[in-house]
Amino acid sequence: MNKRTFLKSVSLISAGLLASNGAHAVDLSSSKTLTLKKPSPLPKKGTIGVVSTSAATSNQKDIVFATQIIEALGYEAKLAPNIMARRGHLAGTDAQRAGDLNALFSDSSVDAIFCLRGGSGAARILPLLDYELIRANAKPLMGYSDITALHNALLAKAGIVSFHGPNASSDWNPYHVQQFENMFEQQKRMHFSNLPKGENELINSQYLTQTITPGEVTGRLIGGNLTVLTALAGSEYLPDFEGAILFLEDIDEAPYRIDRMLSTLKLMGALDKIAGFVFGDCNDCSPGNGYGSLTLDEILADYIKPLGIPAYRGAMIGHIKRQFILPVGTQITLNADAGTLTMKESAFS
Structure with a gap:
């Protein structure tokens, strides 16, 4: 399924199919009145969780790269349980992917979250996310492309800051490393x-x-x-x-x-x-x-x-x-x- 075919199906899925898959209502204020909540700084040698909220990866090497990148940055990697799951083009069922993201936010041992990759599918899990839990456990989440769905939903529904930047399996060249250090470690106003x-x-x-x-x-x-x-x-x-x-x-x-x-x-x-x-x-x-x-x-x-x-x-x-x-x-x-x-x-x- 290509990106455009998937997007045509989003409105149908959001209208009813997810309702039978455990979606729950969240009683939070709209983004017009919700106070912005910033995540805690990433501690040195902390733990970065890796989650796949969109397309599946067919290559174990992506997981190895993501782990090695996080370790090379000086942190410990913690992989979400369903990171290698697959359902069609997706990285597991909607419930698995949403559950992994909710779990990483609630896990006190995880200090930040990197999304493994983009592709398509993140919008499908938006009704399944626990925005009250996420706001109560605000931590940095980073990714781009299909992760746009998460950035906008987290701001609109949980009122938290997130980071549009490289995915965990992206090309982490010296420029990205410098950006990461300036933003997350030195907390510069860039x-x-x-x-x-x-x-x-x-x-x-x-x-x-x-x-x-x-x-x-x-x-x-x-x-x-x-x-x-x-x-x-x-x-x-x-x-x-x-x-x-x-x-x-x-x-x-x-x-x-x-x-x-x-x-x-x-x-x-x-x-x-x-x-x-x-x-x-x-x-x-x-x-x-x-x-x-x-x-x-x-x-x-x-x-x-x-x-x-x-x-x-x-x-x-x-x-x-x-x-x-x-x-x-x-x-x-x-x-x-x-x-x-x-x-x-x-x-x-």
Whole structure:
């Protein structure tokens, strides 16, 4: 099942199928009134739990890599019980995956949680998560791509900060290690600026940022993968967009689909509420053969430029070799002229 086929089934599953699988109601305030709760700092030589909430891994090597990466960072790895489970393309049943995540949050020996990988399927478990338990045991959770569903739900339903960054099985290169150390160990209020041009480049072509609308603004950071985020439209698992800084990225989506998803955000009123906008990388998002296509530049000009808010594109966010580790839910200042994001508060309690 590919990503688009899966997303078409989400509304049907959320409407009824999960109800027979042990879903329970959670009585928490909406994200408009829920006080933001920050996780405790990650202690030195602490334990990082690894969970697979989305697609299954067919390769034991991914588990070995994830464990070795965590140990190389100086921490102990604790694998969720069902991490190698499989049901179709998913990493086990919805109940298994949700149970693993709930268990890692409730486990006092676990100090942080890394998601093993993305893919698809995280949205299916959102009704099965215990948000009261998660809020009471707030700890850092990190991942990206399909983990966008978790970032938004954790903020909307539990009011906790989470981290959009490499998955446990990602390429943990020196840039990611430095980002991790700055964010989690030194707890810096980080300034996110693209890398300068490479030594063999005359200009910065690899990490170029482009201003859509100039200006500077501060707001709460929300967002993630565009496809996954828009699949949550109309649900209770999206946070309030009012005054937010919205960041987006995607991969393997033709421009007409990017157009359709931004149209969804416009029609649901989200774009008219945000205070700032940043678009990261869109890997393999070129037009295919056929009648022709709007370009990404034209699409952003149609939807973002008329908003008149500070906005830029090209940030190091997405399915790329080096990406920022972003604290979702915290106050961030966006400078569209410089192409930067700056934390205005700590991400930890």
